[in-house]
Amino acid sequence: MTRWTYRAWAVAAALSAAPAFAAPVLFEDNPFTGSAADPNDGLRTIFGGLERRLPAFDISADQFVFNPQVFGLGGGLHVVNAPAAALPDGGVNVVVLQSTDNDNNAGTPFNAGAAAALIAEAIEEDGAGFFIYHNSVLQVNRLVYSSNLNSATADLSILARITAPTGAQAIAELPSFGAGNFAVPEPASWALSLLGLGAAAGLRRRVCAIDAAPRLSGKSGSATSLDR
Ligand SMILES: [Ca+2]
Ligand SMILES: [Ca+2]
Secondary structure (H helix, E strand, O other), X not given: OOHHHHHHHHHHHHHHHOOOOOEEEEXXXXXXXXXXXXXXXXXXXXEOOOOEXXXXXXXXOEEEEEOHHHHOOOOOOOEEEEOHHHOOOOOOOEEEEOOOOOOOOOXXXXXXXXXXHXXXXXXXXXOOEEEEEEEOOOOEEEXXXXXXXXXXXXXXXXXXXXXXXXXXXXXXXXXXXXXXXXXXXXXXXXXXXHHOOOHHHHHHHHHHHHOOEOOOOOOOOOOOHHHO
C-alpha cells in the first residue's frame, strides 16, 4: 500500500467512524409563531405558515434537531415507527406513522388531521410531540408538531415536507426513519450550534444546502384545506 493509498484509506475509515447523523435541520422558533391557534379553544388549528421544504433529506444521514427551549421535551425523544394498529398507548413522543389511510378508502384524503386522529386513538398519555406521516394529496412525507399527541383537537404545526421522493417511493421510505433522525440537544449544545462554532458552522452550511426554501415569515397564513 503506497503512502497515498494508505492515507485515502485512513480518511475513509475516519469518516465511516464519524456519527452517522451529521447533517441537522434546525428548528429554532415557536412552531405557532404567526398563527392564530388558541391552545384553549378546544378546536384543532392546523398551521402551515412555517413549513419548510426539504428536497434532499437523506434518512440515512440527516436529522431534525429541535430547540430545547422551545419544544420543551425535557425527558428526551422516544421514537416509535409503526402502523396505527401497532402504536403503543404511551411512552413515546415521536411517531412515524406507517399507515397512510384511515378509512379504507384510497379516494379520500389522508392529511395531517387524519394522521393525528389515528395517533390520538392509540396514545393515552398527554404530551406534546412530533409525527411523520404521508400526505395522500401532496404525495409527500411531512414532519408535524402536535401540542398533544393524545388529543383529537390539539393544535398542529406542519414543520417540514420532504419533497422527494414522492408517492409510493415516499411511503416505502417511512419504515426507514429511526431515533437517529430526531434530536433535542442539551441547551448548551444547542447554544453552541447556533453560535456556529467549529464544525457546527460547516453543518449549518449543509443545512442550507438541503433546505431549499427558508421558512416563510411569521405572517404567513394557516394550512391549506388539504390539511383540515
Ligand atoms: Ca386550538
Ligand atoms: Ca382514505
